[in-house]
Amino acid sequence: MYIYGASGHGRVIIDIIDSFEKIHGVFDDNPHIKEILGYPVIGEIPENYQFKSDLFIAIGDNETRMRISRKLKSKVRFANIIHDSAIFSKRAVLGEGCVVMEGAIVKVNCVLGNQVIINTGASVDHDCIIGDYVHIAPQATLCGGITIGEGSLIGANAIVLPGVKVGAWCTIGAGSIVHQDVPDGFKWVGNKLQPPLLPVSQ
Numbered sequence: 466m467y468i469y470g471a472s473g474h475g476r477v478i479i480d481i482i483d484s485f486e487k488i489h490g491v492f493d494d495n496p497h498i499k500e501i502l503g504y505p506v507i508g509e510i511p512e513n514y515q516f517k518s519d520l521f522i523a524i525g526d527n528e529t530r531m532r533i534s535r536k537l538k539s540k541v542r543f544a545n546i547i548h549d550s551a552i553f554s555k556r557a558v559l560g561e562g563c564v565v566m567e568g569a570i571v572k573v574n575c576v577l578g579n580q581v582i583i584n585t586g587a588s589v590d591h592d593c594i595i596g597d598y599v600h601i602a603p604q605a606t607l608c609g610g611i612t613i614g615e616g617s618l619i620g621a622n623a624i625v626l627p628g629v630k631v632g633a634w635c636t637i638g639a640g641s642i643v644h645q646d647v648p649d650g651f652k653w654v655g656n657k658l659q660p661p662l663l664p665v666s667q
């Protein structure tokens with residue numbers, strides 16, 4: 466497998482896979498990063514690079530992961546990674562380029578899109594629909610029947626109550642309790658929707 470991203474999330478991904486998976490190469494656009502966990506970092510992906518195996522985009526930022534996956538999707542197949550200690554229902558569906566980390570749970574009838582991160586110990590209960598490029602951060606809990614729109618971040622230890630719909634590109638603060646639907650692009654912190662930023666007056 467190839468890895469794209471040699472920062473914190475890249476270290477986490479390499480640490481999960483390199484005891485059973487050969488790392489063919491690690492890419493990162495930052496020319497100052499030369500090495501990660503003992504693996505040399507190649508730099509940017511060269512034009513017309515011929516991949517010998519699947520790629521995993523190990524970048525935590527949802528918008529960046531979307532941009533890179535769109536750029537590369539015609540050139541390479543994206544790997545999925547499910548840690549041995551995760552519980553992933555045989556009746557749940559996963560897109561491509563996703564990771565389900567240590568101790569995470571994804572239950573019956575869940576549908577996960579592409580490039581989704583289910584981080585350490587997060588719990589996604591029955592019948593949830595998770596859009597592309599979503600990150601469910603460590604220990605977050607999604608109760609049953611929840612919808613999370615594309616690109617949203619559900620912060621660490623947040624709880625989303627049953628049936629709630631979180632829109633696209635929302636941010637849910639760490640430790641929040643989300644008890645109402647959240648419109649596209651909004652932020653929710655604690656137990657409240659945050660007012661949108663007002664445009665700066667001319």
Ligand SMILES: CC(=O)SCCNC(=O)CCNC(=O)[C@H](O)C(C)(C)COP(=O)(O)OP(=O)(O)OC[C@H]1O[C@@H](n2cnc3c(N)ncnc32)[C@H](O)[C@@H]1OP(=O)(O)O
Pocket residue numbers: 584602603619620621636637638639640641653654655
């Ligand atoms: C392995 C990993 O690390 S995965 C990473 C997962 N990432 C996360 O879980 C982070 C989620 N992000 C957060 O919780 C952020 O703090 C956000 C998005 C809620 C707020 O970020 P910002 O908009 O930059 O807000 P900022 O940091 O300026 O804080 C604004 C106010 O909200 C408060 N605040 C910030 N985060 C929270 C929170 N989670 N809960 C309650 N209050 C908060 C701040 O104390 C501050 O209060 P004040 O105005 O009274 O001083």
